[in-house]
Amino acid sequence: MSVTASLSYFSRTALNGIVRSPFVHVIAVASLAIALVGFGLARMASAQLDRLMLALAGEVEMTVYLEPGTTPDKMAELQQALSQRTGGQTRVVSPAEALGRLSKELGDPGHALTSLEENPLPWSVEVTLPPLAREPEALKALADRVRTLPFVTQVDYGQEALERLTAIARALKLGSLIAFVLVFLTAIVVVSATLQLAIYSRREDIEIQKLVGATDRFVRAPFLIEGLLQGAVAATLACGALWAFAFFVGPKLAALFSFLDVGGPRPGIDPRLVLELFGIGAAMGLLGSVVAVRRFLRV
Amino acid sequence: MFHVTKAYPGDPPVLVDINLDVQKGEFVFLTGPSGAGKSTLLKLMFVAERPTRGQVLISGRNVARLRESGIPYLRRNIGVVFQDFKLLPTRTVAENVGFTLDVLGTPRELVRAKSLKALKSVGLEHKADVLPPKLSGGEQQRVVIARALVNDPAILLADEPTGNLDPRLTVEIMDLLCDVNARGTTVVVATHDASLIERYQKRTLRLERGTLVAEALGHKAAALMA
Incomplete structure (x- = not known):
């Protein structure tokens, strides 16, 4: 039989199979679609967490405190060294500026600071870090290196908060992965x-x-086509459901978690996710057919 | 067949040390009481069962050692008339007959034409588009025969092919099988109908409790059954 004639025969047989027992196929497509929606939601949640982490890490600046009596020349030298080592932008903050900021942050009680005879705050350099250096591990290593530079007394980058956030994000990602696998x-x-x-x-x-x-191949072929079709239909349904979720539920969720709003477009269905959904749907349909048809071939 | 034994675990053997030689183009009756092992013997021939011991040679090939992947190609040369018909109730008579040709990859138009021709040979051309459950037992039997013959197999195995037919149809079907045999097809018919054996005067093998107990021609064989 020619390839086209075979394909036409197998497709006809597959379609007949679907027409003859539509209910069973509806259930198969529904269960595939549910799994794919679960996968899509997990991927969207994971993308959102990534963005959240990036945004939060972006707010973290590294503050490098200097020894009292560091001369402006030395400060400029250090500033250059910091720029080179971190790849970020640096800015020197004077004790007066720092005190002003602190007093502002404290509000009314902060006025008391202005009456101090001597400013207790040191000179410091603030470093805005590039995205690559925002991972907690990388930040820690960077801080350790900066500490060894001359005139540096202390380095602060909100270590604890960042590490806790990362741990939470990792736990959430792991949770969504486990849920997806289940x-x-x-x-x-x-x-x-x-x-x-x-x-x-x-x-x-x-x-x-x-x-x-x-032959076994002849018997199996229509079932494989059915499996593929089921996978494709389920993937289409899952794409629709995920789009609807992103469109209708997404904004409400964003409003609910507005304190975590990181700006930019919210994760929706991108072409890569669509491809993944179709790929996984087809693979699951095929795999399910292969496993299921096996035991009926022994005649 | 050489020293063929077939046994299922926990049960007494169904066939014991069968030695049997059917020549190409021959017509052979296989007879014996129910449960004697006739159907099992036929199943060994189209490899629906494998012998526990012994060799089964078909056209010089030892099918007892045939690999799974080789079985379909052997079966394409063997037409089988099943005792329980094995017709698909949701497909028309013509589609049932054409099933054999679909498997062989015959083009769609040719499948229909050949199916109708086979149905004509069993006198059921006019029932081509009817579903099998709408047919009488005898008509269903004839559809099964048409399906077994549609691709001109080298060997035809028939398990009680006239079991559900009235005497007139029985003769018609047997004549049909004789015609097929006359065109060169080897035919093996399992039956417990003594009148057939007497009427058609063919080589007859008698099975009892899994053992080949006698071999005779026509009248003698029928007498043995009495």
């Missing part, structure tokens, strides 16, 4: 069980095909 495994079991039901209703066809000389 949903995925459940879906595979449900899909393969459902497909077995669909194939069970056609076991007579398979038996007779085998008895009149059909």
